[in-house]
Amino acid sequence: MxxxxxxxxxxxxxxxxxxxxxxxxxxxxxxxxxSTLDVKVADDVLAKxxxxxxxxxxxxxxxxxxxxxxxxxxxxxxxxAAYLKLTTYITRIGRYGKDIANVTKELADKPHNRKLxxxxxxxxxxxxxxxxxxxxxxxxxxxxxxxxxxxxDNVDCIRFSIFRECLTYMMEDSxxxxxxxxxxxxxxxxxxxADHACKxxxxxxxxxxxxxxxxx
Amino acid sequence: xxRKNKTKMNIHNLxxxxxxxxxxxxxxxxxxxxxxxxxxxxxxxxxxxxxxxLNRMNDIIGxxxxxxxxxxxxxxxxxxxxxxxxxxxxxxxxxxxxxxxPKSIYENIAYGCRIxxxxxxxxxxxxxxxxxxxxxxxxxxxxxxxxSAMGLSGGQQQRLCIARALAIEPDVILMDEPCSALDPIATxxxxxxxxxxxxxxxxxxxxHNMQQAARVSDYTAxxxxxxxxxxxxxxxxxxxxxxxxxxxxxTGRFG
Numbered sequence: 001m002x003x004x005x006x007x008x009x010x011x012x013x014x015x016x017x018x019x020x021x022x023x024x025x026x027x028x029x030x031x032x033x034x035s036t037l038d039v040k041v042a043d044d045v046l047a048k049x050x051x052x053x054x055x056x057x058x059x060x061x062x063x064x065x066x067x068x069x070x071x072x073x074x075x076x077x078x079x080x081a082a083y084l085k086l087t088t089y090i091t092r093i094g095r096y097g098k099d100i101a102n103v104t105k106e107l108a109d110k111p112h113n114r115k116l117x118x119x120x121x122x123x124x125x126x127x128x129x130x131x132x133x134x135x136x137x138x139x140x141x142x143x144x145x146x147x148x149x150x151x152x153d154n155v156d157c158i159r160f161s162i163f164r165e166c167l168t169y170m171m172e173d174s175x176x177x178x179x180x181x182x183x184x185x186x187x188x189x190x191x192x193x194a195d196h197a198c199k200x201x202x203x204x205x206x207x208x209x210x211x212x213x214x215x216x
Numbered sequence: 217x218x219r220k221n222k223t224k225m226n227i228h229n230l231x232x233x234x235x236x237x238x239x240x241x242x243x244x245x246x247x248x249x250x251x252x253x254x255x256x257x258x259x260x261x262x263x264x265x266x267x268x269x270l271n272r273m274n275d276i277i278g279x280x281x282x283x284x285x286x287x288x289x290x291x292x293x294x295x296x297x298x299x300x301x302x303x304x305x306x307x308x309x310x311x312x313x314x315x316x317x318p319k320s321i322y323e324n325i326a327y328g329c330r331i332x333x334x335x336x337x338x339x340x341x342x343x344x345x346x347x348x349x350x351x352x353x354x355x356x357x358x359x360x361x362x363x364s365a366m367g368l369s370g371g372q373q374q375r376l377c378i379a380r381a382l383a384i385e386p387d388v389i390l391m392d393e394p395c396s397a398l399d400p401i402a403t404x405x406x407x408x409x410x411x412x413x414x415x416x417x418x419x420x421x422x423x424h425n426m427q428q429a430a431r432v433s434d435y436t437a438x439x440x441x442x443x444x445x446x447x448x449x450x451x452x453x454x455x456x457x458x459x460x461x462x463x464x465x466x467t468g469r470f471g
Protein backbone atom coordinates (compact mmCIF):
# COMPACT_ATOMS: atom_id res chain seq x y z
CA MET A 1 0.00 0.00 0.00
CA UNK A 2 1.39 3.36 -1.03
CA UNK A 3 1.15 5.79 1.87
CA UNK A 4 -0.65 9.08 1.44
CA UNK A 5 2.65 10.87 1.84
CA UNK A 6 4.37 8.91 -0.91
CA UNK A 7 1.41 9.47 -3.20
CA UNK A 8 1.82 13.20 -2.59
CA UNK A 9 5.57 12.93 -3.17
CA UNK A 10 4.95 11.22 -6.52
CA UNK A 11 2.38 13.85 -7.44
CA UNK A 12 4.84 16.68 -6.70
CA UNK A 13 7.48 14.91 -8.73
CA UNK A 14 5.04 14.78 -11.65
CA UNK A 15 4.51 18.52 -11.34
CA UNK A 16 8.26 19.20 -11.33
CA UNK A 17 8.63 17.06 -14.41
CA UNK A 18 5.78 18.87 -16.19
CA UNK A 19 7.42 22.14 -15.33
CA UNK A 20 10.77 20.93 -16.70
CA UNK A 21 9.15 19.83 -19.93
CA UNK A 22 7.46 23.22 -20.27
CA UNK A 23 10.69 25.18 -19.67
CA UNK A 24 12.56 22.99 -22.13
CA UNK A 25 9.84 23.62 -24.69
CA UNK A 26 10.00 27.38 -24.07
CA UNK A 27 13.74 27.42 -24.67
CA UNK A 28 13.52 25.25 -27.75
CA UNK A 29 10.69 27.28 -29.28
CA UNK A 30 12.38 30.56 -28.46
CA UNK A 31 15.35 29.44 -30.56
CA UNK A 32 13.01 28.42 -33.38
CA UNK A 33 11.41 31.85 -33.21
CA UNK A 34 14.82 33.50 -33.30
CA SER A 35 16.21 31.60 -36.28
CA THR A 36 13.01 32.06 -38.30
CA LEU A 37 12.26 35.50 -36.83
CA ASP A 38 8.73 34.26 -36.26
CA VAL A 39 7.03 36.70 -33.88
CA LYS A 40 4.03 34.47 -33.42
CA VAL A 41 6.16 31.65 -32.04
CA ALA A 42 7.92 34.20 -29.81
CA ASP A 43 4.54 35.33 -28.47
CA ASP A 44 3.61 31.72 -27.72
CA VAL A 45 6.75 31.40 -25.63
CA LEU A 46 6.03 34.64 -23.78
CA ALA A 47 2.53 33.42 -23.01
CA LYS A 48 3.97 30.44 -21.10
CA UNK A 49 5.96 32.59 -18.70
CA UNK A 50 3.13 32.99 -16.21
CA UNK A 51 2.45 29.27 -16.27
CA UNK A 52 6.03 28.56 -15.18
CA UNK A 53 5.76 31.02 -12.31
CA UNK A 54 2.48 29.53 -11.22
CA UNK A 55 3.90 25.98 -11.26
CA UNK A 56 6.91 27.15 -9.27
CA UNK A 57 4.64 28.55 -6.58
CA UNK A 58 2.37 25.52 -6.46
CA UNK A 59 5.26 23.11 -6.13
CA UNK A 60 6.94 25.17 -3.44
CA UNK A 61 3.69 25.32 -1.52
CA UNK A 62 3.12 21.57 -1.74
CA UNK A 63 6.72 20.82 -0.72
CA UNK A 64 6.41 23.02 2.36
CA UNK A 65 3.11 21.41 3.19
CA UNK A 66 4.60 17.91 2.83
CA UNK A 67 7.51 18.82 5.10
CA UNK A 68 5.29 20.23 7.81
CA UNK A 69 2.73 17.44 7.64
CA UNK A 70 5.02 14.43 7.35
CA UNK A 71 8.51 15.43 8.55
CA UNK A 72 10.19 13.34 5.86
CA UNK A 73 13.47 11.50 6.31
CA UNK A 74 16.29 10.12 4.18
CA UNK A 75 15.45 9.75 0.47
CA UNK A 76 12.11 11.49 1.05
CA UNK A 77 13.61 14.64 2.48
CA UNK A 78 16.35 14.58 -0.15
CA UNK A 79 13.63 14.36 -2.82
CA UNK A 80 11.72 17.34 -1.47
CA ALA A 81 14.93 19.34 -1.18
CA ALA A 82 15.70 18.41 -4.78
CA TYR A 83 12.23 19.44 -5.97
CA LEU A 84 12.63 22.86 -4.38
CA LYS A 85 16.02 23.40 -5.99
CA LEU A 86 15.05 21.94 -9.36
CA THR A 87 12.09 24.27 -9.74
CA THR A 88 14.40 27.25 -9.26
CA TYR A 89 16.72 26.07 -12.02
CA ILE A 90 13.78 25.16 -14.24
CA THR A 91 12.27 28.60 -13.74
CA ARG A 92 15.55 30.17 -14.80
CA ILE A 93 15.65 28.07 -17.97
CA GLY A 94 12.07 29.03 -18.81
CA ARG A 95 12.88 32.69 -18.25
CA TYR A 96 15.90 32.53 -20.57
CA GLY A 97 13.47 31.15 -23.16
CA LYS A 98 11.36 34.23 -22.53
CA ASP A 99 14.43 36.48 -22.88
CA ILE A 100 15.34 34.91 -26.22
CA ALA A 101 11.74 35.30 -27.43
CA ASN A 102 12.04 39.00 -26.59
CA VAL A 103 15.22 39.19 -28.66
CA THR A 104 13.26 37.71 -31.58
CA LYS A 105 10.75 40.53 -31.26
CA GLU A 106 13.53 43.11 -31.19
CA LEU A 107 15.21 41.75 -34.30
CA ALA A 108 12.14 40.70 -36.31
CA ASP A 109 11.98 43.84 -38.45
CA LYS A 110 15.04 42.85 -40.51
CA PRO A 111 16.47 39.48 -41.57
CA HIS A 112 19.57 38.12 -39.83
CA ASN A 113 22.79 39.33 -41.31
CA ARG A 114 24.02 35.74 -41.48
CA LYS A 115 22.88 32.25 -40.63
CA LEU A 116 22.70 31.45 -36.93
CA UNK A 117 24.50 28.13 -37.37
CA UNK A 118 26.55 28.23 -34.16
CA UNK A 119 23.70 29.44 -31.99
CA UNK A 120 21.46 26.69 -33.29
CA UNK A 121 24.15 24.10 -32.75
CA UNK A 122 24.59 25.38 -29.23
CA UNK A 123 20.84 25.30 -28.60
CA UNK A 124 20.75 21.70 -29.79
CA UNK A 125 23.38 20.62 -27.25
CA UNK A 126 21.69 22.57 -24.44
CA UNK A 127 18.37 20.94 -25.32
CA UNK A 128 20.07 17.51 -25.24
CA UNK A 129 21.55 18.25 -21.82
CA UNK A 130 18.19 19.35 -20.41
CA UNK A 131 16.56 16.29 -21.99
CA UNK A 132 19.11 13.94 -20.40
CA UNK A 133 18.61 15.54 -17.01
CA UNK A 134 14.81 15.42 -17.14
CA UNK A 135 14.83 11.80 -18.28
CA UNK A 136 17.12 10.82 -15.41
CA UNK A 137 14.81 12.65 -13.02
CA UNK A 138 11.77 10.88 -14.38
CA UNK A 139 13.38 7.44 -14.28
CA UNK A 140 15.27 8.08 -11.01
CA UNK A 141 18.57 7.14 -12.63
CA UNK A 142 21.93 8.50 -11.69
CA UNK A 143 23.39 10.89 -14.26
CA UNK A 144 26.82 10.36 -15.80
CA UNK A 145 28.46 13.53 -14.53
CA UNK A 146 31.52 13.22 -16.79
CA UNK A 147 29.47 12.97 -19.97
CA UNK A 148 27.40 15.96 -18.91
CA UNK A 149 30.49 17.94 -18.03
CA UNK A 150 31.90 17.28 -21.52
CA UNK A 151 28.73 18.59 -23.14
CA UNK A 152 28.86 21.61 -20.90
CA ASP A 153 32.46 22.25 -21.99
CA ASN A 154 31.36 22.13 -25.64
CA VAL A 155 28.67 24.68 -24.90
CA ASP A 156 31.23 26.96 -23.28
CA CYS A 157 33.57 26.64 -26.30
CA ILE A 158 30.83 27.49 -28.77
CA ARG A 159 29.79 30.47 -26.69
CA PHE A 160 33.34 31.77 -26.73
CA SER A 161 33.68 31.34 -30.49
CA ILE A 162 30.36 33.11 -31.03
CA PHE A 163 31.65 35.94 -28.88
CA ARG A 164 34.87 36.25 -30.92
CA GLU A 165 33.01 35.99 -34.20
CA CYS A 166 30.53 38.66 -33.24
CA LEU A 167 33.29 40.99 -32.09
CA THR A 168 34.84 40.74 -35.55
CA TYR A 169 31.58 41.63 -37.25
CA MET A 170 31.01 44.49 -34.88
CA MET A 171 34.46 45.91 -35.63
CA GLU A 172 33.98 45.45 -39.38
CA ASP A 173 30.79 47.45 -39.45
CA SER A 174 29.20 49.33 -36.59
CA UNK A 175 25.74 48.65 -38.07
CA UNK A 176 26.23 45.05 -36.90
CA UNK A 177 26.61 46.05 -33.30
CA UNK A 178 22.98 45.85 -32.17
CA UNK A 179 22.34 42.46 -33.75
CA UNK A 180 25.63 40.94 -32.74
CA UNK A 181 25.25 42.20 -29.19
CA UNK A 182 21.94 40.33 -29.08
CA UNK A 183 23.59 37.19 -30.45
CA UNK A 184 26.21 37.38 -27.72
CA UNK A 185 23.48 37.72 -25.13
CA UNK A 186 21.59 34.75 -26.53
CA UNK A 187 24.77 32.66 -26.46
CA UNK A 188 25.18 33.68 -22.86
CA UNK A 189 21.57 32.68 -22.04
CA UNK A 190 22.07 29.28 -23.63
CA UNK A 191 25.28 28.76 -21.75
CA UNK A 192 23.54 29.61 -18.48
CA UNK A 193 20.77 27.13 -19.29
CA ALA A 194 23.37 24.38 -19.68
CA ASP A 195 24.84 25.40 -16.31
CA HIS A 196 21.42 25.23 -14.69
CA ALA A 197 20.87 21.78 -16.19
CA CYS A 198 24.20 20.66 -14.70
CA LYS A 199 23.14 21.98 -11.29
CA UNK A 200 19.91 20.05 -11.71
CA UNK A 201 21.95 16.92 -12.39
CA UNK A 202 23.90 17.46 -9.18
CA UNK A 203 20.67 17.71 -7.19
CA UNK A 204 19.15 14.67 -8.87
CA UNK A 205 22.22 12.55 -8.17
CA UNK A 206 22.20 13.72 -4.57
CA UNK A 207 18.52 12.88 -4.30
CA UNK A 208 19.20 9.35 -5.53
CA UNK A 209 22.50 8.50 -3.86
CA UNK A 210 22.77 10.91 -0.94
CA UNK A 211 26.24 11.83 -2.20
CA UNK A 212 27.14 15.28 -3.38
CA UNK A 213 28.96 15.73 -6.65
CA UNK A 214 30.11 18.80 -8.51
CA UNK A 215 29.88 19.08 -12.26
CA UNK A 216 32.55 21.47 -13.49
CA UNK B 217 37.39 17.04 31.21
CA UNK B 218 36.03 14.72 28.62
CA ARG B 219 37.86 13.40 25.66
CA LYS B 220 36.17 13.43 22.32
CA ASN B 221 34.34 10.29 21.31
CA LYS B 222 35.49 8.16 24.19
CA THR B 223 33.53 4.96 24.51
CA LYS B 224 31.61 4.96 27.78
CA MET B 225 29.87 1.63 27.41
CA ASN B 226 30.62 -1.19 25.09
CA ILE B 227 28.08 -3.81 24.16
CA HIS B 228 29.79 -6.79 22.66
CA ASN B 229 28.23 -9.85 20.98
CA LEU B 230 25.19 -9.58 23.18
CA UNK B 231 22.60 -12.32 22.83
CA UNK B 232 19.49 -12.51 24.94
CA UNK B 233 16.76 -15.09 25.30
CA UNK B 234 13.42 -14.84 27.05
CA UNK B 235 12.98 -18.49 27.91
CA UNK B 236 13.43 -20.20 24.55
CA UNK B 237 12.84 -17.29 22.25
CA UNK B 238 15.83 -15.20 21.31
CA UNK B 239 15.24 -11.45 21.55
CA UNK B 240 18.70 -10.08 20.78
CA UNK B 241 21.21 -11.41 18.28
CA UNK B 242 24.90 -10.61 18.45
CA UNK B 243 24.53 -6.94 19.26
CA UNK B 244 27.81 -5.08 19.19
CA UNK B 245 27.56 -1.34 19.58
CA UNK B 246 29.39 1.37 21.52
CA UNK B 247 27.84 4.07 23.67
CA UNK B 248 29.99 7.17 23.40
CA UNK B 249 30.67 9.37 26.38
CA UNK B 250 28.87 12.72 26.58
CA UNK B 251 26.84 11.84 23.53
CA UNK B 252 23.20 10.94 23.07
CA UNK B 253 22.73 7.55 21.49
CA UNK B 254 19.24 6.85 20.18
CA UNK B 255 17.93 3.35 19.61
CA UNK B 256 15.16 3.18 17.04
CA UNK B 257 13.23 0.41 15.38
CA UNK B 258 9.73 -1.01 15.03
CA UNK B 259 7.83 -2.45 18.00
CA UNK B 260 9.26 -5.71 19.19
CA UNK B 261 12.67 -5.17 17.60
CA UNK B 262 14.41 -5.44 20.96
CA UNK B 263 15.30 -1.83 21.62
CA UNK B 264 13.79 -1.73 25.11
CA UNK B 265 15.33 -5.11 25.84
CA UNK B 266 18.70 -3.76 24.77
CA UNK B 267 18.51 -0.58 26.84
CA UNK B 268 17.45 -2.63 29.88
CA UNK B 269 20.59 -4.73 29.47
CA LEU B 270 22.67 -1.66 30.19
CA ASN B 271 21.73 -1.56 33.87
CA ARG B 272 20.63 -5.15 34.28
CA MET B 273 16.95 -4.39 34.46
CA ASN B 274 16.40 -7.72 32.73
CA ASP B 275 17.67 -9.47 35.86
CA ILE B 276 14.25 -9.17 37.42
CA ILE B 277 12.63 -11.05 34.55
CA GLY B 278 12.71 -14.77 35.18
CA UNK B 279 13.94 -17.08 32.42
CA UNK B 280 15.93 -14.29 30.85
CA UNK B 281 19.36 -15.48 29.74
CA UNK B 282 22.17 -13.30 28.48
CA UNK B 283 25.42 -14.05 26.64
CA UNK B 284 28.08 -11.61 25.61
CA UNK B 285 29.32 -8.62 27.49
CA UNK B 286 28.38 -5.10 28.46
CA UNK B 287 31.28 -3.03 29.72
CA UNK B 288 31.15 0.40 31.31
CA UNK B 289 34.65 1.82 31.44
CA UNK B 290 36.43 -1.10 33.14
CA UNK B 291 33.37 -2.50 34.87
CA UNK B 292 31.91 -5.69 33.46
CA UNK B 293 28.18 -5.04 34.01
CA UNK B 294 27.42 -8.76 33.99
CA UNK B 295 30.58 -9.77 35.86
CA UNK B 296 30.13 -12.22 38.73
CA UNK B 297 31.68 -9.81 41.21
CA UNK B 298 29.76 -6.78 39.99
CA UNK B 299 27.19 -5.43 42.43
CA UNK B 300 23.96 -4.75 40.57
CA UNK B 301 23.07 -1.94 43.00
CA UNK B 302 26.33 -0.22 42.15
CA UNK B 303 25.60 -0.66 38.45
CA UNK B 304 22.22 0.99 38.78
CA UNK B 305 23.74 3.86 40.73
CA UNK B 306 26.07 4.47 37.83
CA UNK B 307 23.41 3.90 35.20
CA UNK B 308 20.20 5.73 36.02
CA UNK B 309 16.94 5.17 34.22
CA UNK B 310 13.85 7.13 33.22
CA UNK B 311 10.79 5.31 31.99
CA UNK B 312 7.99 5.83 29.54
CA UNK B 313 5.41 6.82 32.11
CA UNK B 314 6.51 9.23 34.79
CA UNK B 315 6.60 7.21 37.99
CA UNK B 316 7.29 9.51 40.94
CA UNK B 317 7.02 8.04 44.40
CA PRO B 318 3.76 8.98 46.14
CA LYS B 319 5.71 11.31 48.40
CA SER B 320 6.69 14.95 48.45
CA ILE B 321 8.74 16.45 45.67
CA TYR B 322 11.63 16.78 48.09
CA GLU B 323 11.41 13.18 49.25
CA ASN B 324 11.31 11.87 45.70
CA ILE B 325 14.84 13.09 45.24
CA ALA B 326 16.20 12.75 48.75
CA TYR B 327 15.01 9.15 49.11
CA GLY B 328 17.63 7.54 46.88
CA CYS B 329 20.39 9.62 48.38
CA ARG B 330 19.40 8.64 51.91
CA ILE B 331 19.43 4.98 50.88
CA UNK B 332 22.86 5.62 49.43
CA UNK B 333 23.99 6.86 52.82
CA UNK B 334 23.61 10.63 52.72
CA UNK B 335 22.39 11.68 56.16
CA UNK B 336 23.13 15.38 56.48
CA UNK B 337 20.04 17.54 55.98
CA UNK B 338 22.18 20.32 54.57
CA UNK B 339 23.77 17.97 52.07
CA UNK B 340 20.37 16.56 51.10
CA UNK B 341 19.00 20.08 50.60
CA UNK B 342 21.90 20.82 48.32
CA UNK B 343 21.40 17.69 46.28
CA UNK B 344 17.67 18.30 45.91
CA UNK B 345 18.19 21.87 44.75
CA UNK B 346 21.04 20.95 42.43
CA UNK B 347 19.20 18.02 40.86
CA UNK B 348 16.02 20.01 40.35
CA UNK B 349 18.03 22.80 38.76
CA UNK B 350 19.79 20.34 36.48
CA UNK B 351 16.40 18.99 35.40
CA UNK B 352 15.11 22.56 34.89
CA UNK B 353 12.33 22.02 37.39
CA UNK B 354 13.62 24.08 40.29
CA UNK B 355 11.92 27.35 39.40
CA UNK B 356 8.58 25.62 38.99
CA UNK B 357 8.64 23.77 42.31
CA UNK B 358 11.05 25.65 44.62
CA UNK B 359 8.22 27.04 46.74
CA UNK B 360 6.32 23.76 47.10
CA UNK B 361 8.92 21.09 47.75
CA UNK B 362 6.77 19.61 50.51
CA UNK B 363 3.77 19.09 48.27
CA SER B 364 3.03 15.70 46.79
CA ALA B 365 4.82 14.91 43.56
CA MET B 366 1.59 13.43 42.30
CA GLY B 367 0.20 16.97 41.99
CA LEU B 368 2.70 17.87 39.28
CA SER B 369 1.82 17.80 35.60
CA GLY B 370 2.98 14.83 33.52
CA GLY B 371 5.87 16.79 32.04
CA GLN B 372 6.93 18.06 35.45
CA GLN B 373 6.67 14.54 36.88
CA GLN B 374 8.93 13.27 34.13
CA ARG B 375 11.48 15.98 34.82
CA LEU B 376 11.22 15.08 38.50
CA CYS B 377 12.06 11.49 37.57
CA ILE B 378 15.05 12.77 35.65
CA ALA B 379 16.09 14.89 38.65
CA ARG B 380 15.69 11.81 40.84
CA ALA B 381 17.95 9.86 38.51
CA LEU B 382 20.51 12.68 38.53
CA ALA B 383 20.55 12.95 42.34
CA ILE B 384 22.65 9.83 42.76
CA GLU B 385 25.18 11.19 40.28
CA PRO B 386 25.09 8.52 37.61
CA ASP B 387 27.46 8.43 34.64
CA VAL B 388 24.88 7.19 32.20
CA ILE B 389 21.16 7.94 31.94
CA LEU B 390 18.91 5.53 30.12
CA MET B 391 15.60 6.83 28.82
CA ASP B 392 13.01 4.41 27.55
CA GLU B 393 10.45 6.43 25.55
CA PRO B 394 10.65 9.33 28.01
CA CYS B 395 8.23 11.57 26.10
CA SER B 396 5.63 9.20 24.78
CA ALA B 397 3.17 10.12 27.52
CA LEU B 398 3.82 13.86 27.27
CA ASP B 399 2.36 16.73 25.27
CA PRO B 400 4.48 18.53 22.65
CA ILE B 401 5.52 21.36 24.97
CA ALA B 402 6.61 19.03 27.76
CA THR B 403 8.32 16.91 25.10
CA UNK B 404 10.26 19.90 23.81
CA UNK B 405 11.38 20.70 27.37
CA UNK B 406 12.65 17.16 27.91
CA UNK B 407 14.43 17.24 24.56
CA UNK B 408 16.13 20.54 25.41
CA UNK B 409 17.03 19.08 28.77
CA UNK B 410 18.61 16.03 27.16
CA UNK B 411 20.83 18.27 25.03
CA UNK B 412 22.00 20.08 28.17
CA UNK B 413 22.42 16.93 30.27
CA UNK B 414 24.69 15.37 27.68
CA UNK B 415 27.40 17.89 28.53
CA UNK B 416 27.85 16.10 31.86
CA UNK B 417 26.30 12.70 31.29
CA UNK B 418 26.06 10.00 28.69
CA UNK B 419 22.52 9.43 27.46
CA UNK B 420 20.91 6.46 25.77
CA UNK B 421 17.34 6.96 24.58
CA UNK B 422 14.84 4.57 23.10
CA UNK B 423 12.21 6.31 21.04
CA HIS B 424 9.48 5.54 18.57
CA ASN B 425 9.52 9.11 17.39
CA MET B 426 12.03 9.30 14.57
CA GLN B 427 12.00 13.07 14.49
CA GLN B 428 12.83 13.03 18.18
CA ALA B 429 15.76 10.69 17.59
CA ALA B 430 16.92 12.97 14.80
CA ARG B 431 16.61 16.06 16.99
CA VAL B 432 18.21 14.92 20.22
CA SER B 433 20.75 12.25 19.39
CA ASP B 434 24.33 12.33 18.14
CA TYR B 435 24.42 8.66 17.20
CA THR B 436 21.61 6.36 16.18
CA ALA B 437 21.30 2.59 16.24
CA UNK B 438 18.58 1.05 14.10
CA UNK B 439 17.34 -2.39 15.18
CA UNK B 440 15.09 -4.85 13.47
CA UNK B 441 13.99 -8.31 14.65
CA UNK B 442 16.51 -8.33 17.48
CA UNK B 443 19.46 -7.45 15.29
CA UNK B 444 21.43 -4.26 14.98
CA UNK B 445 21.01 -3.26 11.36
CA UNK B 446 22.85 0.02 11.29
CA UNK B 447 24.70 2.29 13.67
CA UNK B 448 26.14 5.65 12.77
CA UNK B 449 26.05 9.38 13.20
CA UNK B 450 22.45 10.54 13.46
CA UNK B 451 22.80 13.05 10.63
CA UNK B 452 24.01 10.35 8.29
CA UNK B 453 21.37 7.82 9.35
CA UNK B 454 18.54 10.25 8.72
CA UNK B 455 19.91 11.95 5.64
CA UNK B 456 21.47 9.02 3.87
CA UNK B 457 21.33 5.64 5.61
CA UNK B 458 23.53 2.83 4.28
CA UNK B 459 21.03 0.03 4.73
CA UNK B 460 17.86 -0.31 2.73
CA UNK B 461 16.02 -1.63 5.79
CA UNK B 462 16.88 1.55 7.71
CA UNK B 463 15.79 3.68 4.79
CA UNK B 464 12.49 1.83 4.55
CA UNK B 465 11.83 2.19 8.25
CA UNK B 466 12.63 5.88 8.63
CA THR B 467 10.73 6.82 5.49
CA GLY B 468 7.71 4.81 6.55
CA ARG B 469 7.92 2.39 3.63
CA PHE B 470 8.03 -0.44 6.09
CA GLY B 471 6.51 -3.89 5.64
